[in-house]
Amino acid sequence: MDKDKKLQEIFENDPLGLLNVKSKSPLPTPDDRLIASFQEINDFYEKYNREPEQGGGIQEHPLYARLKGIRENQAKIEILKEHDRCGLLNYEQKQINSLDDIFNDDALGLLDDDSEGLFEYKHIKKQDDRASADFVARRKPCKDFAKYEALFKEVQKDLSGGKRKLLAFKEDNLKAGVFYVHNGVLLLLENVDFEEEVQQFKSGSRVRKDGRTRVIFENGTESNMLYRSLYKALLANGKAVSENVDKVNEQFIEKFGNITDEDKEAGFIYILKSKSDRQEIREIQHLYKIGYSKTAIEERIRNASQEPTYLMAEVRIVMAYKCFNMNPQKLEQLLHNFFGKSCLNIDVFDNAGNRHTPREWFIAPLDVIEEAIKYIINGEIVKYRYDENLESVILR
Template structure:
């Protein structure tokens, strides 16, 4: 008969084997464990326990004080012994350690400029250590890598910034009572997190979280040219905890087509389309396709009178190829909206002004006049906010 294990023999005899129950920890115990894990990691990196001494790193001194306290408390030693693979809780060298009263977490944190609330509870062990869940969420948010293809996303961030400046987009606090659910985080949305604009570039297949809720893996690109792959619920938690966390709204025509005038509105305005007479190689090669699109509340002729001296007009004369009159519009918002639609076709061009300074004109686009005409019709009926320009097909497509 083949050799049987103890469990198999008991099973043959009909003796039920009680499976050990997974232990659950209180929040205080979780913080004690998390703090001890910091000390274990320090040992793994340096090959020794953290030491006291003014010449030591401030965090090593903090870990040394923490270890002293853990050694002194019976309940902590009992809790942590199964995790103490390096024998850090041994009392053998406690007498050689600096007395705990000589230096504590508060004193060390004060040296770091971190205020301590004296009214906090007296769980003096690891009071400043986050729970394991909090640390995992923070690490996931902080674990960002360089975005190798950031050039593909850079125009999106630049357009969002212009939209925010012009009022086409606004920011809203990311709070639970705002009716914004985590399920609403979708591909293509923008947020402000940690002072950076964050763009949800990809949303993976739905997965079931341990608590039964639906989650998903996201690819988030940040305006500082980094990216991270994190869970949707982690992004949500980070936005809730960030006092400056914001949701950036989708573009809105706002008062562009309002029936009545508001502050900042004009009785009438003119969309103008110009073509440059510049002899710049790029302009000359695509002269019939490169157009400047803008909005003015006055005379187009007066606006372009000094074009040859203005870097905005490529320091060359221009010709008016089309103009469209509109009523009850906000000029700044309308212009920002048009530039957003044609952003994928913006001409990346740098010229020198009259003083030799480099200038990058922003209002020139490589787009056929017929498509501009179609865009104006959609502006008139209010549907332009649902479209964007696709350079590959030289046409407006639904966003």
């Protein structure tokens, strides 16, 4: 049978019109949908002779919100201008230039009632409420402030003159006789009456140290707040005040200034500066060698330009400490450990071409190295560490 003839018979015998395929309508564009949604607002206006209002009902309120959104979008207004048969887009837009404008434009009434308060906590527990209240509420006039007033003035003078520093606060530093700063107010922890409380946990028991303190403030008040409250307040917004650098020097002189014939000389701790011509060495501003020698320093560095430990270059003596009644090697080791992270990492080749990596050169300001030596001498070095980024000694 002829295929074309058979198909012709099928098309001609279609009483229901099943084979009459209509072309598909194009999908609506975003602009088409916007126009259609705006037409619904036009229809509402023509039916009720008014704009849809807020809270007007489940069908009216969405039209109100839609119209409001259109009016706030200039691009949509441009698209809908020719379809605005009711003049809905001809309105004066409110200018928001002040807080009063914001309150006056509060269509939903969200700002009408401030009975609860913007910053009133109801379901969230604020941190350190107890510590903050204890820190402030227990203050009273200090009856014997006269004997502390001069101390506060001296500490303020030391801070201004650079003889004391503000250090990051940590619990290990909280002890009687030390000055601190909280929210810009200088205070002295005069004493602590410690009590120990054993607390039980699933993992075991733990001893919690607390007790009443006597804290003197520079404004002439004092407090007997709890030790833990003071700790939390300082941890949140406080600093520790370092000792007077002159007093640290006095401790050094006291220990090593009264040397007699009976004292045993142990050697020298020295600090050197390189005179190297190598650019990568000359460009390092605070580069020093910290070392130990049993002989005179001048004798020890006589052949510095031939020794890899001196970077194969002449050196300049910056400072030297003659040590008595102590282990200089131990002092040297402490300094190397203290500045270990700032150790120079460079390869040096001797005259025979052998490679060496000296480990006694450190990148740290001279005054910081001196400070570390003093802390070693007075036994406080364990409380501090060197921060190579800040280039300063800070509390651990």
